[in-house]
Amino acid sequence: MAQPSQADIFAALTAQAQAPLRRDSPSTSPYSAFSDPVEDLTTSRPGATIEAVDEKENQGRVNNRRIYCPREGCGSWIMSEGVGEWMTVDGPVLPIDPSSPFPPAPTISSRTPFWHITSSPFAxxxxxxxxxxxxxxxxxxxxxxxxxxxxxxxxxxxxxxxxCDLGPLGWSYEGGKEAWLAVERVKYGEVKKVQ
Ligand SMILES: [Zn+2]
Structure with a gap:
């Protein structure tokens, strides 16, 4: 079988780079639409046993909905289902800017929730x-x-x-593999129906 030429490879890479980004699902909702975020936005990680899920901190629970850019008219697909682990920390983390379009960080029992991504940027x-x-x-x-x-x-x-460069939606560290995505700064798609 013929090996692809340099030109073929370059053409493929160029096509990939110019492919349209995957877009908004028909219906997305902001974080504020969910009255019980843990119940509404998370599910046990596939394969996790009940015992492995810490009920207090909800460790081991992952996002059950696809996550999108919140900007009206953008809706870029940020993260698939089952990638971000629900976690909470002692208080707000992201800088508060009065001119920001984002709602204030929510608190649950005085803790601030985030999506924890352990293999950024590939996740x-x-x-x-x-x-x-x-x-x-x-x-x-x-x-x-x-x-x-x-x-x-x-x-x-x-x-x-x-x-669209909207942000910050969360943070990571130079040289680090982890990232944290603010739950209130993104939008959520529908839960996929289990067949
Ligand atoms: Zn965007």
């Missing part, structure tokens, strides 16, 4: 990262700083929409 369908932000330090309770061993020095890279 996302479409996501952008800012340049390392040398001017912003996240609060000490922000996860990811401890495990990196670089607490206080770690440079933050903001998660932004790959298509």
């Amino acid at each position: 996302f369908d479409n996501i952008g990262f800012s340049k390392p932000d040398t001017s912003t330090k996240l609060p000490p309770h922000a996860p990811g700083q401890e495990t990196s061993g670089l607490k206080g020095k770690t440079q933050v890279k903001w998660l932004i929409c790959a298509e």
Whole structure:
């Protein structure tokens, strides 16, 4: 069988780069539409036993809906079902900007929920990262700083929409593999019906 030529490979890569990004599902809802976020937005990780799911922290629960950019008219597909693990931390993490289009971070029993992604950027369908932000330090309770061993020095890279640059939708760290996506800054698709 003939090997593809350099030109073929280049053409394929170019086509890939220019392929339209996957778009909005017919119906998406903001976080505020869900009265019981853990019940409405998560499911046990496939294969997880009941015992493996910590009921208090809801560890082991993953998003049951596809996640999209919240910007009207964008709706870029950010993350598929079953990728982000529900977690909560001691307080808000993302900087609060009065001019931001985002709602305030929700609290559940005084803790702030996030989607934890452990193999960023490959776990996302479409996501952008800012340049390392040398001017912003996240609060000490922000996860990811401890495990990196670089607490206080770690440079933050903001998660932004790959298509329209809206953000920050969450954060990651320079050189790190993990990312945290703000539950209230994205939109959610319908739950897929189990056949
Ligand atoms: Zn967008």
